[in-house]
Amino acid sequence: RDVLGGDALVYGVVAATNAGGALVAALLLAGLGDRLPRARYMTLALLSYPLLLAAFTMARSLPPALLFIAGVGWAGITTLTISNTLIQAIVPDQLRGRVMSVYVLILMGVSQLSGLMLGAIAELVGNVALTVGVWTLIGWCVLVAVRLAHLHVSLEPPRPAPERAP
Numbered sequence: 288r289d290v291l292g293g294d295a296l297v298y299g300v301v302a303a304t305n306a307g308g309a310l311v312a313a314l315l316l317a318g319l320g321d322r323l324p325r326a327r328y329m330t331l332a333l334l335s336y337p338l339l340l341a342a343f344t345m346a347r348s349l350p351p352a353l354l355f356i357a358g359v360g361w362a363g364i365t366t367l368t369i370s371n372t373l374i375q376a377i378v379p380d381q382l383r384g385r386v387m388s389v390y391v392l393i394l395m396g397v398s399q400l401s402g403l404m405l406g407a408i409a410e411l412v413g414n415v416a417l418t419v420g421v422w423t424l425i426g427w428c429v430l431v432a433v434r435l436a437h438l439h440v441s442l443e444p445p446r447p448a449p450e451r452a453p
Contacts (some may be wrong), residue, residue: 291349304353308360316368329369333430336362343417368395376407 291297296447316323339358346352378386
């Protein structure tokens with residue numbers, strides 16, 4: 288209301304546009320299946336998510352805000368879907384349930400706590416766009432550090448060996 292000058296209808300359009308971006312991501316992932324280079328596509332989504340979110344927080348009119356929030360929906364669902372798929376493909380069967388439960392616990396817990404912390408910091412700083420920008424920079428640094436630390440780890444699930452004719 289304060290930034291985009293809208294009411295409940297504008298908020299609904301923004302939320303629906305975010306969901307539309309997520310739907311596009313889900314359809315792309317389902318349609319492309321194994322032909323998609325998962326690690327590269329997830330890296331693109333991971334790196335674009337904070338940029339799109341920062342751009343959304345800086346948008347002062349509705350059309351660019353809708354474009355950016357659709358991108359946020361796309362990047363978020365792409366990242367979650369591919370990371371979930373990769374974890375399930377890489378983890379041994381006997382550990383999959385335990386690993387997925389810890390993954391979901393950390394994912395949901397960290398996102399809620401970081402949102403609370405980010406809101407408090409933005410309130411103290413007084414500038415939401417600056418706070419999101421700094422948070423984005425920190426996130427990028429963490430992503431780069433993790434990726435550099437795990438360069439030897441393949442992020443593609445193992446492919447089954449082709450069956451040989453008898």
